[in-house]
Amino acid sequence: MLCERETEFGLVAEALQAAADGHGSLMVITGPLGIGKTALLGGLPSLAGLQGARVMRANGALLEQDFAFGLVRQLLEPVLASVDQRQRDEWLAGAAEPARLVFDDLAGPDETQEWEHLRWDDGRPDGGVRHTVLHGLLMLLTAISLQRPVLVVVDDLQWADQPSLRWLGYLAKRLGGVRATVVVTVREGDPLSERPLVRAVTDGARRTLRPGPLSLASTRLMVAEEFGEPGEEEFVQACHEVSDGNPMFLMSVLLGMAVSGYRPIAADAPIARSLLPSQLRERLTSCLSSQPAGIQSFVKAMAVLGEQADAELLGQLSELDPIGCVEAARVLDRMGLLACTTPVPKFLHMAVQDAVEQLMSADDAERLHRRAAALLHAGGYPAEQVAAHLLVISADQDDWTILVLRAAADTALSRGAPEVATRYLRRALLDCSSDGSDRAMLLVELATAECWFDPAAAVRHISQAVPLLSSTRERALAVSRIAPPLLGVASSPVLDVIAQVAAELGDPDKLAGTDRELALSLEARLRCTQADNPARLAMAVERLRELGDHPSLDTRGERELAAVLVHAGTLSGGLPAAQAVPLARRIVEHEPAVASHAHAAVPLVVTTLVAGDCDDVAGPWLDLALRQARRQNAVVPQAIITTHQSMILMRARMLSQARGAAAEGLALADADWLRTVSAPTKALAMVAIETDSVDLAERLLAKCTEHGEALPSLWPLHMVRAWLAARDGRLGQALNHLYDLGRRTERIGWRNPAIVPWRSWAAGLHHQLGEQADAVELVRTEHEMAREWGSATAMGRALRVWGTITEGPKGTQLLRDAITTLDNSAHQLELARAQAALGARLGGAEGDVYLRQAGAVESTPWLPVRSTAPTRTTATRTQLTKTERKVAMLAAAAEPTGR
Numbered sequence: 062m063l064c065e066r067e068t069e070f071g072l073v074a075e076a077l078q079a080a081a082d083g084h085g086s087l088m089v090i091t092g093p094l095g096i097g098k099t100a101l102l103g104g105l106p107s108l109a110g111l112q113g114a115r116v117m118r119a120n121g122a123l124l125e126q127d128f129a130f131g132l133v134r135q136l137l138e139p140v141l142a143s144v145d146q147r148q149r150d151e152w153l154a155g156a157a158e159p160a161r162l163v164f165d166d167l168a169g170p171d172e173t174q175e176w177e178h179l180r181w182d183d184g185r186p187d188g189g190v191r192h193t194v195l196h197g198l199l200m201l202l203t204a205i206s207l208q209r210p211v212l213v214v215v216d217d218l219q220w221a222d223q224p225s226l227r228w229l230g231y232l233a234k235r236l237g238g239v240r241a242t243v244v245v246t247v248r249e250g251d252p253l254s255e256r257p258l259v260r261a262v263t264d265g266a267r268r269t270l271r272p273g274p275l276s277l278a279s280t281r282l283m284v285a286e287e288f289g290e291p292g293e294e295e296f297v298q299a300c301h302e303v304s305d306g307n308p309m310f311l312m313s314v315l316l317g318m319a320v321s322g323y324r325p326i327a328a329d330a331p332i333a334r335s336l337l338p339s340q341l342r343e344r345l346t347s348c349l350s351s352q353p354a355g356i357q358s359f360v361k362a363m364a365v366l367g368e369q370a371d372a373e374l375l376g377q378l379s380e381l382d383p384i385g386c387v388e389a390a391r392v393l394d395r396m397g398l399l400a401c402t403t404p405v406p407k408f409l410h411m412a413v414q415d416a417v418e419q420l421m422s423a424d425d426a427e428r429l430h431r432r433a434a435a436l437l438h439a440g441g442y443p444a445e446q447v448a449a450h451l452l453v454i455s456a457d458q459d460d461w462t463i464l465v466l467r468a469a470a471d472t473a474l475s476r477g478a479p480e481v482a483t484r485y486l487r488r489a490l491l492d493c494s495s496d497g498s499d500r501a502m503l504l505v506e507l508a509t510a511e512c513w514f515d516p517a518a519a520v521r522h523i524s525q526a527v528p529l530l531s532s533t534r535e536r537a538l539a540v541s542r543i544a545p546p547l548l549g550v551a552s553s554p555v556l557d558v559i560a561q562v563a564a565e566l567g568d569p570d571k572l573a574g575t576d577r578e579l580a581l582s583l584e585a586r587l588r589c590t591q592a593d594n595p596a597r598l599a600m601a602v603e604r605l606r607e608l609g610d611h612p613s614l615d616t617r618g619e620r621e622l623a624a625v626l627v628h629a630g631t632l633s634g635g636l637p638a639a640q641a642v643p644l645a646r647r648i649v650e651h652e653p654a655v656a657s658h659a660h661a662a663v664p665l666v667v668t669t670l671v672a673g674d675c676d677d678v679a680g681p682w683l684d685l686a687l688r689q690a691r692r693q694n695a696v697v698p699q700a701i702i703t704t705h706q707s708m709i710l711m712r713a714r715m716l717s718q719a720r721g722a723a724a725e726g727l728a729l730a731d732a733d734w735l736r737t738v739s740a741p742t743k744a745l746a747m748v749a750i751e752t753d754s755v756d757l758a759e760r761l762l763a764k765c766t767e768h769g770e771a772l773p774s775l776w777p778l779h780m781v782r783a784w785l786a787a788r789d790g791r792l793g794q795a796l797n798h799l800y801d802l803g804r805r806t807e808r809i810g811w812r813n814p815a816i817v818p819w820r821s822w823a824a825g826l827h828h829q830l831g832e833q834a835d836a837v838e839l840v841r842t843e844h845e846m847a848r849e850w851g852s853a854t855a856m857g858r859a860l861r862v863w864g865t866i867t868e869g870p871k872g873t874q875l876l877r878d879a880i881t882t883l884d885n886s887a888h889q890l891e892l893a894r895a896q897a898a899l900g901a902r903l904g905g906a907e908g909d910v911y912l913r914q915a916g917a918v919e920s921t922p923w924l925p926v927r928s929t930a931p932t933r934t935t936a937t938r939t940q941l942t943k944t945e946r947k948v949a950m951l952a953a954a955a956e957p958t959g960r
Contacts, residue, residue: 063104064279064308066097069270073105076242076267077112081210085236086267087243093397094348095309096272098246102214105244109212114242115140115205117213121220123351130163132225133198136213138164140205152204159197195231199239202232206240215245218262219253220351226258233265250395252353274306284325287315292325299330303410307397310410313341338412345416348396355381357420359389360398363406364417365429369437369446371405377436378429427454434462444468448485463489463499470506477656477694479513486510501529505539512544513697514731519543524555533565537579545589545625545665556590563587569618581618585625592629595810601629602636605644612644614651624648628665631672634813638851642673654682656690656698667705668740672815673852676709676887683709700729704741707748712854714889716752716919723748723757732764743777743817750784751890753919758785776805783822787922792826795922799823814843815855821862825924828866836866854891857883861895864902865924873902880911893918 069090076086090098106116119135141149141164153161205211215221215229232243247254247263263269275283280301284292292300304311317338323329349360362379363370376386390406393399400407408414418426434450438461448469451462466489473482486507493500504526511519523543530536540562548559562583566572569580588604591597605612605626614620627644630636645666670679683706690698703726710719723745730741742765749758758781765775783798803819806812814820820843827836840863847855857879864875876899883892893915900911 063097063100064275064282066101066104066272069101069272070104070108072268072270073242073244074108074112076244077109077114077210077212080114080206080212080240080242081112083238083240085206085239085241085243087233087236087245087262087265089263089266089269090244090246090272091249091263091269092271093249093307093395094345095307095397096274097308098248098272099216100308101272102216102244102246105212105214112210114210114212115208117211119213119215119221121215121217123220126220126222128222129224130222130228132215132221133163133228136215137198137201137205152201155200157197157200157204159191159193160201161197162194163198195228198228199232199235202241203239209240211241213241213243215243218245218247219251219256219259221259223258226256226262230258230261230265233262248396250392250397251351252356252392253351275301275304275308275311276306277301280304280306280311283311284315287312287319288325290325293327293330295327296325296330296333299333303334305400305409307409309344310341310412313338313412316340335411341412342416342419345398345413346419349416349420352392355379355385356389356392359386360393360417361421361425361429363408364414364421365426365433365450369433369442370407374433374436374440375406378433427456430454431458434465438465443472445472445481445485448488452484452488458492463492463503467503467506470510474510475693477690477696479510479695479697482510483507483515496529498529498531498535501526501535501539504529505542509542512542513695516544520548520552520555524558527558527562533562534576534579536562537566537583540586541579541582543586545586545621548586548589559583559587559590569622578616578618581616581622585618585621588622588625588629592632593809595633598629598633598810599635601626602633605630605636611647614647620648620652624665627669631669632811632813632816634815634846634850637849638673638815641669642675645669645673646675646678649678649682654685654689656686656693656695656702664701664705665740668816671705671708671712672813672850672855674854674885674887676712680706680709696729697731700726700731701741702726704730704744704748708744709887711748711751712888712890714893716890719748720752720754720757723752723754724760727757727760727764730764732767739775739777742775743780746777746780749781750921751919753921755785755788776802779805780817780819784922787826792830796823796826796830799826812846813850813855814847814859815850815852818843818855818858821859822921822923824862824866825921828924833866837863840866853882853884853886854888857886857888857895858891861891861898862924864895865898873899876902890918894920 073088076088079086090101092098106118109116117136117140119132121132125131141152144152202211202213218226218229221229229243229245232239236243245262247259253259277297281292281297284297284300300311300314304314314333314336317336317340318325318329318333323332349357352360358379359375359381362375366374366378372383372386375381376383379386379389381389390399393406398409398413400409408417421429430450430453434447434454437447437450444465447465451458451466466485470482470485470489473479473485486503490500490503490507493503504522508519508522508526511522520543523539526539527536530539540559543559548556563580563586566576566580566583569577569584572580588597588601591601605623608623608626612619612623614623623644627636627641627648630641648666649670667679667683670676683702687699687702687706690702703722707719707723707726710716710722726741727745742761745757745761748754749761762778762781765778779798779802783795783802786792786798787795799819799822802817803823806817806819811817820839824836824840824843827833827839840859844856844859844863847859860875860879860882864872864877864879866872867875876895879895880892880899883895886892896911897915897918900908900915902908903911
C-alpha cells in the first residue's frame with residue numbers, strides 16, 4: 062500500500078531535516094477512505110529513525126471524543142513514562158509546569174488543588190482551555206525536542222477530542238522555533254473534518270499532501286507481491302477496475318482471494334470483481350455508522366433503490382430535500398464511496414452496498430422497501446421493479462401488491478424468466494386467502510411458470526387449485542395448463558382430478574365451441590396419462606381411426622388430441638407409418654413453431670416424424686422453435702428442442718454437431734425434466750451411443766441419477782449402461798441391461814423398433830458371444846416388427862445387423878437389401894454402416910467402392926463394422942448353457958427398479 066508514495070516520503074524527510082535545524086512545521090495528509098493515509102503515516106517512523114528523531118504517535122477515536130486531552134496524552138505520556146523522575150521534573154519545570162494538569166497521575170493532591178484555577182472550562186461549547194495549559198504543553202514539547210528532534214504523527218484527526226484539537230491548533234502557529242515535525246491525517250468528506258477546531262489545525266499546515274489512486278502498474282506489483290507470482294493481465298485489470306486504484310479496496314480483494322486459495326489467473330478475474338471481503342465490509346460499516354443521520358438515511362435509500370436511485374426517488378425515500386441530497390452525495394464522493402462517472406449516485410464497490418445493508422436493521426429494511434415499492438408504484442414504474450421490493454417484505458401486504466406481483470410474474474414469464482416469475486407468485490400466495498378463488502388462480506399461474514423447470518411442482522399446484530374453483534369450465538381451464546408430457550409420471554390423485562374434470566365437462570363429440578375445445582384438450586391429457594398401458598395405447602389407435610382419415614385440425618384442442626393419439630400409435634407400432642406420418646405432417650403444418658410448444662402436446666409428433674424418416678419436416682420446424690426460444694431466453698424449451706435436434710443431426714451423420722447440440726441440451730436441461738419426461742432422455746442416450754460419446758453418456762447418467770432413479774421415465778438409462786458395458790467388453794452385463802430394457806418397453810406396450818432397437822443391439826452381442834441362434838431370432842423378430850411399422854430406417858437397421866451376423870451369400874444379400882432400403886432413409890449413419898459392412902464382406906474392387914462410400918464411420922460395440930464371422934471369447938464372459946442364461950435373465954428381472 063506504499064506504492065507510488067515516494068513524493069510524500071520525500072517531503073516529510075525534508076520537513077524532518079528542517080526541524081532538526083530548529084524550523085518545525087505541520088503537514089496534513091488528506092484523502093478519501095482507504096486511499097492509504099494510515100499506511101503512509103505508518104511508514105514515517107522508519108524515516109524518522111534514519112534521522113535520529115523521536116516519534117510520538119496518537120490515533121483519534123470516535124468513542125473517545127469526550128475524553129479531554131485524550132489524544133495529547135497518547136502523544137506525551139509514553140515519552141514521560143520512558144524517562145526517570147528527574148528528567149520528567151526537568152521537562153515540566155518553569156513555563157511547562159501547567160502541563161502537569163493534563164496528566165492526572167503526575168500531579169499529587171496538593172498540586173491538583175494548587176492548580177485548580179488553571180483547569181479548562183469543560184462547559185464551554187468549543188471545549189475551551191486556559192492559555193496557561195496550552196502554553197505549558199507547548200513548552201513541554203519544546204523541552205523534549207531540545208534533546209533530539211521530534212516527529213508527531215496523529216491519525217484520524219477528525220475524531221480527536223476538542224481540548225487536544227485546541228492545543229494542536231495552538232501548536233501549529235508556534236512551530237517556528239520548535240524542533241518538531243507534526244504530521245496529521247484527516248479523512249476527506251467526513252463531516253467531522255469540517256469542525257472549526259479541525260479546520261484551525263489544518264489551516265495552519267505548511268503543506269497538504271493528497272495521495273492519489275494507484276496506477277495499473279502498481280496494481281500489477283501488488284498482485285505479484287501478494288500471490289508470489291505475476292498476475293495474468295486480465296486478472297490484474299479486473300483488480301484495478303474493481304478497486305478504482307484505492308489501496309484499501311485492492312488489498313482487501315487480494316487478501317480475500319489469497320486466503321480462499323485463488324490464483325492471479327484470468328479464469329479467476331470474475332471472482333475478483335464480485336468478492337466481498339469481510340474485513341472491508343466491517344471497515345466500511347464502521348465508517349458509515351459514524352456519519353450524521355442525514356447521510357445514513359441517504360446511503361440506506363441508495364442501497365434499497367439500487368439502479369432505480371434517481372435524484373427524485375432518493376429524496377423521497379431518504380426524506381431529504383434536494384440540497385440535503387446534493388450535500389450527502391458530495392460528502393460520500395469526497396469519502397471515496399461513490400462512483401463519480403455515473404449521472405446518478407452509485408456506490409463505488411459492491412462492498413459499500415453490503416456494508417450499508419449490514420448497517421440496516423430488519424425492521425428498517427422492510428420499512429424502506431415497503432415505502433420504495435409504494436413510491437415506484439405511484440410513479441408508474443414497471444411491475445417487476447416494484448415487485449423486487451415486495452419480495453423482501455415478510456409482513457402482510459396490501460391488496461394492490463398481489464396485483465403487482467402477478468403483473469410482474471407475467472412480464473418475467475414473457476421474457477423467458479420462469480424462475481423469477483415463480484418467486485413473485487409464491488410471495489403473492491402468502492397474502493391471499495387460504496381457500497378462495499384468488500388462491501386458485503395464483504396456483505394456476507404458478508404452475509404455468511413452474512412447468513418450465515419444476516414439472517412435479519407444477520402438476521401438484523394444479524391439483525391443489527382445481528378443488529378451489531367453482532365452475533367446471535374454470536377447472537377445465539386449470540387442468541389444460543398441465544403440459545401433457547408431464548402426465549406420464551403424475552400421481553394417482555392428480556390423475557383422478559384430471560379424469561373427474563374431463564367427466565364433468567362431458568363427451569367432446571357432443572359439445573361445440575370453446576367447450577368442445579376444452580374437452581378435447583382434457584381428453585389429450587387424460588390419454589397422455591395412459592401412455593404406459595398397452596390396452597390404452599390400442600384404444601388410442603381406435604380413437605384415432607374413429608376421427609377419420611383426415612380429422613379436423615383447425616383448433617388447438619383438435620391438434621393436441623391428434624398429436625397424443627398419433628404418438629400413442631407410434632410407440633406401440635399399432636398405427637403404421639403410412640398412416641401416422643401423413644397425419645403428423647398435417648399437424649406440424651397447422652401448428653406454428655414456437656418455444657412454448659415444448660410444454661404442449663404438439664411436439665410429440667416429432668417422435669413420429671423422426672421414426673418415420675421425415676427429418677426434413679421435423680428439422681426446420683425445430684429450428685424455428687429454437688430461434689424463438691433463444692430470443693426469449695427460454696432455457697427449458699431450448700434444452701428440449703436441442704436434444705431433439707441432436708437426433709436429427711446424428712441421423713444426418715453430422716456427428717460433431719450432434720454431440721454439440723446434445724451437450725448443450727444436457728447442460729440446459731433441468732434434472733427433474735430429464736427424470737420426468739423420457740423423450741429428451743432417450744434422445745440424449747441415442748446420440749451418446751451412436752456418436753460414441755462416453756463423456757456425454759456419463760454426464761447423462763450422473764445428472765439423471767443424482768437423486769435416485771425410481772421413475773419409469775428413466776428406462777433410457779439402461780441403453781446407456783448396456784452400451785458402456787459392451788464398450789468395456791462386459792458383454793454378458795450389457796445383455797442383461799438390454800433384456801431389462803426390453804422387458805420394460807414390452808410391459809408398457811412400446812413395441813416399435815424405430816423407437817428403441819434393443820433387439821438388434823442384443824443380437825450383435827449374442828453374435829460376438831457365439832450364440833448365433835439367439836442372435837438370428839432377435840434380429841428376425843425386429844425385422845418383422847419394423848416391416849409392420851414400415852420405416853426404412855428400422856427395416857434397414859435390422860437387415861444390416863442380420864446380414865452382418867450371417868455368413869455366405871445370404872448374409873451378403875441381406876447387406877445389399879439393407880443398403881437398398883436405407884437409400885430411402887434419412888439415417889445416413891445407418892446407411893454408412895451398412896455400406897462399410899458390405900464393403901468389408903466383399904473385398905476387392907467392389908468392396909472398395911462401398912468402403913469409399915461409407916468413409917470413416919464410427920462403430921458401436923454391439924457389432925463391429927468389419928466383423929464377418931462370430932467371435933467367441935472366454936476372457937470376458939464364461940459360456941452359459943441356455944438354461945443358465947434364462948436363470949441369469951430372471952435374476953436380472955428381479956433386481957430393484959432403477960438399478
